[in-house]
Amino acid sequence: MFSDLILWAQSGPADDFWIAVTILIVSCITGFIGAFYFFSRKRMMENTPTSRIRSAAQGFVELEGTGLLLEGPPIIAPLSGMTCVWYRYEVEEYRRSGKNSSWHTIEKGVSDGLFLLQDDTGQCIVDPEGAVVTPAEANVWYGGSKRPTSGPRAGGGGIFLLRRGRYRYTEKRIHPRNSIYAIGLFKTVGGAGSEIDTEADLRELLKEWKKNSDLLLESFDRNRDGQISMEEWQAVREAALKQVMRNHAETLSSPPVHTLSRTMDKRRSFIISAIPQHVLIKRFRNYAVGLIGLFFLAGSMASWLIGLRLRG
Template sequence: MDLGLLIILGGSAALSLGGGWVCISRWSRIRHLQDTPTSRIRSAAQGYVELVGILRPLGDVPLIAPLSGELCLWWRYRIEEYRSNGKRSSWSVVERGVSEGWLRLADATGECLIDPRGAEVRPAFRRVWSGSLRHPRGMPLRGLRGLLGIGRRYRYCEERLHADEPLYAIGDFRTTGGGRQGLDLATARKQVISEWKGEYAGLLQRFDSNGDGQLDEAEWRRVRLAAGLEAEERHRHASTGPAQHRLARPTERLPFVLSSHGEEVLARRYRWQALGGALMCLAGALLLSAKLA
């Protein structure tokens, strides 16, 4: 079997497997979006939930998009440079970035903070334009550096979320305070003991009764008892505060999506992507079978 045939067979198999993965993953997303009912923030259950609300500013410090300089609540950008090498030319990414600041979502019942890290974000605002500077807000270079930059072409892409925009969000929902969360005493006690071990000299000063520089079994029992009481006190203190709701990336392999578009628009896009994946899988399988025949 020659090298060319091996390359074709490998490419066909990769196309088929990649297309199958895209099809299955997109249909799985559709199922999770459609099977998860929309919840109200105040009454949402702990765990995987779907929320719909309006974005509100968080804090007094405005967030500025790096390429356009416009005010927003979240941004993502990409800078590409047009490169030509003989007969081949293409756009190559030279810089990209995404904001990681938290978002504040509000509905008629309450507010929820959203950690966007790890989310698939699909904003309604997307702008693409071009220019001759590496950074569209930069000053033109002078002298030799400016002459060397003549003829360079850059393409900029910026996506943003803004205040007062609707947002669809699905992810892991957790509430602290407000007396809603239960106490896992064993876990909370371990956390307290771990903090105390960070200041081991202070731990010895409090619990080393015989002054031998170490904690025996009886002294460790006192440590665990005191840590349990400390954990319960912290829980009581946290429960008396107002409820704070947060949405973040699920620990399981579940979709974490933030979108300016509603569920139906997202489901429609995923259906088209699933169809494209199925066609890729079929094309790869047909090509592979034709070459092996």
């Protein structure tokens, strides 16, 4: 078999050879990029200390606590109908075309609903948009309609091995009271410690007022000439400044609200996980090791085959 591979590399059809080499090169590049991704996330998690919500600094932080629903309408997973704090789902249809058959996605979605993360010092509102989420539970089941007539089998946290029906339903969830590890951008809105930028807020308010020129003229065009003079514009600025100062006073007197969301820094992932931090770190390490192995194996194989071809 090994000698057949050498013979094929030296004298096999050129198209087949270079397709195989291209696949190996793509696998090599994928392995390197993937290994770097998972290793950098592993290092990021290891190097970020866990903070308490009440005393967490503003910026990129790591939190651990319990997931809870906010007051108001609950978050409902669309396929199972279960109450949760986060979900992702997919509906696939089994299609045949001649001798070929495969699953095709016909509907999918992910929760963007806010939920609470609570530890023994306080609560934080989590916005999961843009997060890399590792759920607590995943179900796969089958049915005969685009939407399931029943939820996953009771106690079934995995995959149904017996396939019945042309539709496959996949749903992943984090449930209320699940333990959650999260790392992302921490901000506090309101309270005495709020950051106030009067000039920036004044510019923003004036920009909003300018969008409604009719209302601006009605309120500040004293001589009714259809224009805002320099003197009238000064009155506009003074009114806007008073509004900004009132808004700031309300912000400073309101109770602080902590939030966790994604950061715009691509080097820092926004991660939400329902499995413990040490398990997630180990998983990322294993992924990185496997992918770096793919990098070396595919790269070595591609180099060896090209060398045989050139010498042949």
